[in-house]
Amino acid sequence: MNTFLVLLIIAAAIATVVMLVRGIIAFLQTTKEELNSTDTGPSASSLKQNKMMFARIGFQAVAVLLVALLLLMNGGNR
Structure with a gap:
């Protein structure tokens, strides 16, 4: 389960960076x-x-929530 969450976190982080770059490109255009x-408008x-x-904000929020979930799941495993 932890490996799956780590993969989801990596995917969300990559999606965040892709959306950031796309937003910057749109801004530069x-x-x-x-x-x-x-x-008007x-x-x-x-x-x-x-x-x-x-x-980008949505993907970033998903990544943060997944990290929090991973930390909660591993909190008792010391």
């Missing part, structure tokens, strides 16, 4: 025209950045 736009680029960063 923002054009000057989008920044100077007078349109968020641009497509802003929505994509927001989506990537919320996904």
